[in-house]
Amino acid sequence: MNLQYNFSGGPGALPLPVLMQAQQAILEVPEVGLSVLGISHRSDWFREVMDEAEANIRHLLKVPQNYHVLFLQGGSTLQFAMLAMNFGGMGESPPSYVSSGYWSRKSMSDSGVGSGMRIVWDGESSGFRRMPKAAELDIDSRTSYLHYVSNETVEGLQVTDGLFAGDVPVFCDMSSDFMSRPVDISRYAMIYAHAQKNLGPAGVTIAILREDLVERAQIGLANILDYRTHIAARSIYNTPPVFSIYIVLLVTRWMRETFGDLEGLDAVNRRKASLLYDVLDAEPEFYSAHAERESRSVMNVAFKCQTPELTAQFLQEARDAGLHGLEGHRSIGGVRASLYNALTEHEASVLASFMKIFSKRYAEAREFSLADA
Ligand SMILES: Cc1ncc(COP(=O)(O)O)c(C=O)c1O
Structure with missing residues (x-):
């Protein structure tokens, strides 16, 4: 499977x-x-x-x-x-x-x-x-x-x-x-x-x-x-x-x-998107969302990490962890998490956890190397 x-x-x-x-x-x-x-x-x-x-x-x-x-x-x-x-x-x-x-x-x-x-x-x-x-x-x-x-x-x-x-x-x-x-x-x-x-x-x-x-x-x-x-x-x-x-x-x-109906599905989709936007909002120093708040998509969450190198690292580590398809569109790059109907709440929560762990690890490593310099 x-x-x-x-x-x-x-x-x-x-x-x-x-x-x-x-x-x-x-x-x-x-x-x-x-x-x-x-x-x-x-x-x-x-x-x-x-x-x-x-x-x-x-x-x-x-x-x-x-x-x-x-x-x-x-x-x-x-x-x-x-x-x-x-x-x-x-x-x-x-x-x-x-x-x-x-x-x-x-x-x-x-x-x-x-x-x-x-x-x-x-x-x-x-x-x-x-x-x-x-x-x-x-x-x-x-x-x-x-x-x-x-x-x-x-x-x-x-x-x-x-x-x-x-x-x-x-x-x-x-x-x-x-x-x-x-x-x-x-x-x-x-x-x-x-x-x-x-x-x-x-x-x-x-x-x-x-x-x-x-x-x-x-x-x-x-x-x-x-x-x-x-x-x-x-x-x-x-x-x-x-x-x-x-x-x-x-x-x-x-x-x-x-x-049952699209109201029920919409509620699930909103919860999935919130899981990711909450991480972006909690860590504005590390992640930047592409969309302004009022226009944020429930289906596609587009964002970047602090630097292009960290974004590339994020995508590589995500792939290694079994989280696929996160590369942003070739026209804007970055990360794009698409949360279509079939993507489960559990899957969205795994990505949210991955984002938290990733930013914590790299923010700390960066702080450490800056202090060291
Ligand atoms: C919003 C939107 N419209 C149109 C298209 C183009 O669709 P198609 O490849 O089916 O022609 C896409 C492709 O992803 C899309 O996202």
Whole structure:
């Protein structure tokens, strides 16, 4: 049994009971008698898998009836472009974007919207250390839509209550905090998230889209890039990632059985994050958190040690201790502990203890060598 702890930024850890069922399903799905890797996407069994996965998502997120739930491919990166193609021309003025970190910048550059795009808030000058409040957004009410990223995976920043502006349709990339907490879906035009953080392996992306918007989407797009195609085909227009969707079903079942609802899961996730932020707060001389307090992410805790050498040492010793995936994103370095749904409270507490022991040992050694000098 693998006893390594996985703090990877994504693809992230999956629950052990799900991995065990997946292992069995690779050989044989008990109710079918075939490997999950060789079952037709047109089979009755797979239709049931999709229906139950959708029902679980609807139940846990309390998705209103007037929203479609789609299983798409191409990752969240395809959604950056696809939503802009479909909805970029909806308003009298161009789409609006919040620029709050690495992934929101990618959502802008990959949208294809080009120079007409309006940036309604930009965190670059403050080093992408916080998320804006809705009141800070400089929005033109005629804009086609407002796009933001709810959780900046790289910098470890999270929006608390959502960003809304009157009747402007809001599109949100929730890739790294999807289904980790309750969300009022009715306030959004569309939310989307790839599976590989909180919901399953890479390969499938969930989009939850309000029905009436579809009528306002661009006409004449290639079928595969048109949301209407996927709605009409109930997410089986071409061959979907059967295995990934099957795992989403197992993970959502696990979520319902283990936590009951997203309120319960959110409480656990907050406790996990507090374990780490408490250590960072208790030792400000040794550790520095990237995010300002009000924007701290519950999913990704990004920080550095006192010096780059100590950060490298921290990562090496953590790996040796069986704590994996803690390297910060290549764009900002440092340490990033990702605490997605499958990461247990116990695992977070082991990392918190490791952080305390590490800082104590190296702070003392440093004091000693300074006194010695
Ligand atoms: C918030 C966010 N959005 C988008 C992406 C890109 O997702 P994908 O690789 O599925 O295209 C990532 C990747 O980690 C992410 O964290």
